[in-house]
Amino acid sequence: xxxxxxxxxxxxxxxxxxxxxxxxxxxxxxxxxxxxxxxxxxxxxxxxxxxxxxxxxxxxxxxxxxxxxxxxxxxxxxxxxxxxxxxxxxxxxxxxxxxxxxxxxxxxxxxxxxxxxxxxxxxxxxxxxxxxxxxxxxxxxxxxxxxxxxxxxxxxxxxxxxxxxxxxxxxxxxxxxxxxxxxxxxxxxxxxxxxxxxxxxxxxxxxxxxxxxxxxxxxxxxxxxxxxxxxxxxxxxxxxxxxxxxxxxxxxxxxxxxxxxxxxxxxxxxxxxxxxxxxxxxxxxxxxxxxxxxxxxxxxxxxxxxxxxxxxxxxxxxxxxxxxxxxxxxxxxxxxxxxxxxxxxxxxxxxxxxxxxxxxxxxxxxxxxxxxxxxxxxxxxxxxxxxxxxxxxxxxxxxxxxxxxxxxxxxxxxxxxxxxxxxxxxxxxxxxxxxxxxxxxxxxxxxxxxxxxxxxxxxxxxxxxxxxxxxxxxxxxxxxxxxxxxxxxxxxxxxxxxxxxxx
Amino acid sequence: xxxxxxxxxxxxxxxxxxxxxxxxxxxxxxxxxxxxxxxxxxxxxxxxxxxxxxxxxxxxxxxxxxxxxxxxxxxxxxxxxxxxxxxxxxxxxxxxxxxxxxxxxxxxxxxxxxxxxxxxxxxxxxxxxxxxxxxxxxxxxxxxxxxxxxxxxxxxxxxxxx
Numbered sequence: 001x002x003x004x005x006x007x008x009x010x011x012x013x014x015x016x017x018x019x020x021x022x023x024x025x026x027x028x029x030x031x032x033x034x035x036x037x038x039x040x041x042x043x044x045x046x047x048x049x050x051x052x053x054x055x056x057x058x059x060x061x062x063x064x065x066x067x068x069x070x071x072x073x074x075x076x077x078x079x080x081x082x083x084x085x086x087x088x089x090x091x092x093x094x095x096x097x098x099x100x101x102x103x104x105x106x107x108x109x110x111x112x113x114x115x116x117x118x119x120x121x122x123x124x125x126x127x128x129x130x131x132x133x134x135x136x137x138x139x140x141x142x143x144x145x146x147x148x149x150x151x152x153x154x155x156x157x158x159x160x161x162x163x164x165x166x167x168x169x170x171x172x173x174x175x176x177x178x179x180x181x182x183x184x185x186x187x188x189x190x191x192x193x194x195x196x197x198x199x200x201x202x203x204x205x206x207x208x209x210x211x212x213x214x215x216x217x218x219x220x221x222x223x224x225x226x227x228x229x230x231x232x233x234x235x236x237x238x239x240x241x242x243x244x245x246x247x248x249x250x251x252x253x254x255x256x257x258x259x260x261x262x263x264x265x266x267x268x269x270x271x272x273x274x275x276x277x278x279x280x281x282x283x284x285x286x287x288x289x290x291x292x293x294x295x296x297x298x299x300x301x302x303x304x305x306x307x308x309x310x311x312x313x314x315x316x317x318x319x320x321x322x323x324x325x326x327x328x329x330x331x332x333x334x335x336x337x338x339x340x341x342x343x344x345x346x347x348x349x350x351x352x353x354x355x356x357x358x359x360x361x362x363x364x365x366x367x368x369x370x371x372x373x374x375x376x377x378x379x380x381x382x383x384x385x386x387x388x389x390x391x392x393x394x395x396x397x398x399x400x401x402x403x404x405x406x407x408x409x410x411x412x413x414x415x416x417x418x419x420x421x422x423x424x425x426x427x428x429x430x431x432x433x434x435x436x437x438x439x440x441x442x443x444x445x446x447x448x449x450x451x452x453x454x455x456x457x458x459x460x461x462x463x464x465x466x467x468x469x470x471x472x473x474x475x476x477x478x479x480x481x482x483x484x485x486x487x488x489x490x491x492x493x494x495x496x497x498x499x500x501x502x503x
Numbered sequence: 504x505x506x507x508x509x510x511x512x513x514x515x516x517x518x519x520x521x522x523x524x525x526x527x528x529x530x531x532x533x534x535x536x537x538x539x540x541x542x543x544x545x546x547x548x549x550x551x552x553x554x555x556x557x558x559x560x561x562x563x564x565x566x567x568x569x570x571x572x573x574x575x576x577x578x579x580x581x582x583x584x585x586x587x588x589x590x591x592x593x594x595x596x597x598x599x600x601x602x603x604x605x606x607x608x609x610x611x612x613x614x615x616x617x618x619x620x621x622x623x624x625x626x627x628x629x630x631x632x633x634x635x636x637x638x639x640x641x642x643x644x645x646x647x648x649x650x651x652x653x654x655x656x657x658x659x660x661x662x663x664x665x
Contacts, residue, residue, distance in 0.1 A: 051652055167563070168511070171518045171556040178525050178549050185542040190532055192542055193525070220586055223624055224579030393636055396621040399586055400614060400640055403593045408654055413598030420590045427583055431575050432514045450545040462538030 003129060010129075010359030014367055019059050019360065023368045026063035030070020031376060035078050035383045036394065041071040042440070043218065043398075045334045046210035047405035049341065057342035058357045062364040064338055068331050069121065069314050069365065072272055073372045076113045076307050077383055081106060089272035089310040092280040096295065096302030108242035109303050110380060112250050114373050116308035120258040121369030124315025127262050128322075129362050132351065135323040139348035142324075144455035145466050149476040151449050154326050156480040157267055159438050160487050169438050176439035179204060180446020187454065199414040206337050207409045208418040209443060213436045215402040216419065217426020219395050242300070249292065250304035253283055261309030265316030267328070275313030276306035315365060322358060323348055326445075330437040333444040508573035511564035518557030526550025585624035593617040597657070606661040610649070614641040 013019065033044045045064050052060035075090035080097035093113065100109040142150070159169035182193045183203030194200035242250070260282060261275035283305045284295050293299045318335075320328045325347030327333040339346045344354060351358045376383070406415045429436050460466035468474045506512050526547050535541030564573070596613035599606045618637035622628055648654045 050654075051647075054652060165511070165560075167556060167560055168514055171514075171553060171560065174549055174553045174556065175518065175521060178521070178546060178553065181546050181549075187540075188533070188542045190542040192532060192546065193528060216586055216590070220579060220582045220624075223582035223586075223626075392622065392625040392627050393632070395625065396589075396618045396633075396636060397640055399589050399621040400593075400617055400644070403590050403617060404644060404648065407594070407597060408648065408656070411655075413594045416590060416594035416598075420587045420594075423590065424583060424587060427579075428517075431578070432510045432517070433573075434514055450540075453545065454540045457537045457540065460538075462536055464537065 002133075006133075006355075006359050007129060007363060009355060010361075010363030013058060013356045013360030014062070014363040019062055019364060020367065022055070022059045022063040023066050023364050024371055026066020027070040027073075027368050027371050027375065029063075030067035030072075031074035031077075031372070031379075031383065032070075032386070033067070034071035034074020034076075035386055036074075036389075040214060040218070041068050042210055042330050042334060042437075043215040043402065044071075045331065045338070046207050046215070047401045049207055049334075049338055050405055050408040052338070053341070057339070057344050058360045060338060060342055061335070061357065061361050062368075064335060065318070065361060065365060066368045068335075069311065069368060070372060072307075072310050072314050073114070073117060073376055074383065076117070076303075077110065077376070077380060080109045080113065080303065081384060089276045089314075090307070092276050092306045093303055095280070096297070096299050099296065099298035100300065100303065103298055105298065108246050108300065109298075111242050111377065112246065112300050112304040113307040114377055116250065116254040116257065116304040117311040118369050118373040119254055120261060120308035120312035121315055121372075122366060123258050124262055124265070124312040125362060125366040125369070127312075127316055128319055128365070129359075131266070131316075131319055132323050132358075132362075135319060136348045136351050139324050142348075142472070143470070144452040144459065145470050145473040146476065148449060148452040148456055149467055149473040149480075150324060150326060151445050151452070153476045153480040153483075154320070154328060155438070155441060155445065156483055158329065158441055160483045164433065164435055166484075166487055168433070169435055172434055172436070172438040173442040176442025176444075177446040177449065178442075179209070179439070180443040181450065186447070186451065197414075199412060203447075204418065204443075205406070205409060205412075205415050206334075206440075206443060208406050208415045209422050210334060210440060211402040211406050212419040212422020212424075213426035213429065213439070215398060216423025217430055217436065219398055220423065220427040221430045222391070223395065246300050249289075250300050253301035253305040254308045256282060256286075257305035257308035258312045261312030262316045264309075265313035265328075266319050272310040272314040272317070273329075276310040279309035280306045311369075318361075318365075321346060322350060322361075325350075327441060330440045333441050336444050506564065506572070507567055508564040508569045509575050510573040511560050512573075513575065515557045515560030515562075515564060518560065519554050520557075522550045522553030522555075522557055524550075526554060582624040585620055589617045589621035589624070592620055599661070607657050609657045609659040609661070610644065611641050611658060612660060614644055 014023070029044065029048070030041065033041065045067055048064065048067065052063060055063070072089060076093050076097070079090040079093040080101050083094050083098040097109045097113070100106065155173050159166060159173060180203070182200055184191050184201050191201050257279040260279045261272075264275045264278060265272075280302060283301050288294070288299075295302050317328050317332060320326045321332045321335055325336070325345070327336050336346050344350065344357065402419060403416055406419050407413070409415065426436060456466055457464070466473070467477060527550075529543040529546035529550055532543035533541030534543040534547055537544075593613045593616070595605065596608040596616055597610065599608070615637045618640055619633055622633040622636070645658065649656055649658060
């Protein structure tokens with residue numbers, strides 16, 4: 001019963017008044033940004049990083065994690081009520097959720113999303129607690145060659161499972177890797193690509209990149225579009241509780257969504273977004289019972305399944321981060337950055353060196369999920385009011401938070417210039433349909449990949465075949481190859497296009 | 504020659520240019536061998552890879568027909584300029600600009616100017632609203648960053664004794 005004693009340790013850490021408070025703050029902030037369109041979890045976590053300096057690492061990570069899964073909840077609220085996905089992972093929730101709201105069934109839709117998410121969150125936390133030690137044992141057998149191959153697999157996974165052109169996404173990863181190399185080379189002490197700017201000797205601040213590309217880039221792109229006419233179904237939120245028939249319909253959907261989401265979350269590149277798309281597609285394939293509402297017309301299964309899946313995926317995507325130190329998506333990449341800022345080296349040793357942090361974070365996720373259900377269902381009215389805040393008040397505030405956040409990270413004005421530059425670059429990316437998330441992943445992994453490759457080749461005396469002769473490494477590379485090959489299969493190719501176009 | 508996909512064409516060019524730039528500057532550092540990688544080894548490898556990827560993207564954009572031609576569409580210069588400008592003026596005001604002899608002007612001035620300039624990026628601009636917003640943001644930031652988080656930030660201009 002090691003699991004039990006570990007969880008007890010975790011809950012002991014998470015149940016301190018301070019950490020409960022930070023979990024609450026994180027959840028509230030996360031929901032807030034989830035509700036507000038035009039600002040995502042990536043920009044928010046980046047903005048709040050400096051605010052967490054003063055905190056102990058556990059509290060900081062608890063709060064940042066709260067933002068991440070709080071955003072999933074908030075995103076679904078706006079998806080259902082206004083047909084506006086607050087987060088990309090709730091895009092599919094719009095389809096049936098909004099239709100339910102139009103029929104006056106916003107209450108049951110919100111409850112289905114909330115309860116489904118809570119259930120999925122509980123399962124996700126358990127999966128995380130059960131699998132993490134196993135994976136950690138495996139990770140301790142990894143040499144540099146395995147780590148290098150694992151990162152290749154992670155990066156390939158991230159781009160294969162994302163929408164859009166594979167070639168462009170891979171190019172963005174490589175660009176990110178290169179940007180990550182700017183600064184002092186740890187091995188030789190040579191300062192690379194710094195253009196003689198002393199501020200660049202430590203490399204480009206990842207907060208500056210994240211805020212520029214995700215914060216400013218998104219604002220500019222949003223302002224370039226005419227404002228949507230928003231129709232809010234506030235008056236119709238009544239009778240929150242689903243009927244008995246609703247429960248009957250949604251329970252299996254929640255179970256399926258949770259399973260699928262938990263599995264996809266573990267995959268490199270997986271996470272909330274993919275999980276929600278895949279589970280909606282799955283629900284549509286399962287034949288409807290007689291008398292059931294059609295999909296796209298307000299079927300409760302179409303809300304419950306993707307919402308459970310995205311929350312389960314959000315939880316389990318912490319597994320590769322906490323056990324292997326490899327981020328599987330852009331939010332996790334930021335968590336790596338946050339851990340490093342707090343002098344916690346992500347990787348398998350976290351669990352042994354820092355068990356309080358590890359299990360405390362896991363336990364706090366469950367608490368956070370509980371808080372979200374308890375808080376959000378009664379607070380829905382307040383979140384809806386926030387939606388009526390016009391964007392023209394919102395975006396100057398976001399511009400300010402980005403500038404403040406990046407300045408307070410290092411007290412360096414140079415970083416403010418960098419944000420401006422990356423903001424412009426972010427808009428260029430937007431215009432050219434270049435997905436910025438792979439860039440951020442590459443940026444975080446760049447220096448690590450170089451180091452592992454260098455060590456692997458040093459040990460093998462320059463023999464590249466070490467990457468394929470060691471069985472574990474070969475297996476990981478083969479998996480990456482299979483993923484790429486799958487994309488080029490005609491059947492998968494058309495499916496993939498279909499899955500991401502459905503709206 | 505006809506562009507079949509404008510966005511991809513320019514993306515590819517961008518990747519090629521960046522890749523070449525990185526590869527060229529990497530080659531000026533010690534490259535070394537695989538068993539003893541110098542600081543130039545990995546970036547040279549990646550730069551070359553990025554150039555090739557960019558080349559393939561350009562090649563495809565010239566060859567394969569697409570429905571809409573992948574047009575980039577008009578640039579939204581107004582938000583670009585004002586958002587960047589707001590950010591730059593924040594930096595100048597909070598840090599000062601020694602080359603023109605401007606001392607650090609402090610948090611309050613920086614937030615005020617940033618809010619007004621940033622608000623220009625939108626389609627609607629009402630002085631009353633923007634000033635009220637600036638006031639709220641300045642007060643809120645003061646409470647959060649200076650009082651609660653106790654960050655060392657200049658609040659008022661340096662000459663005002665802040």
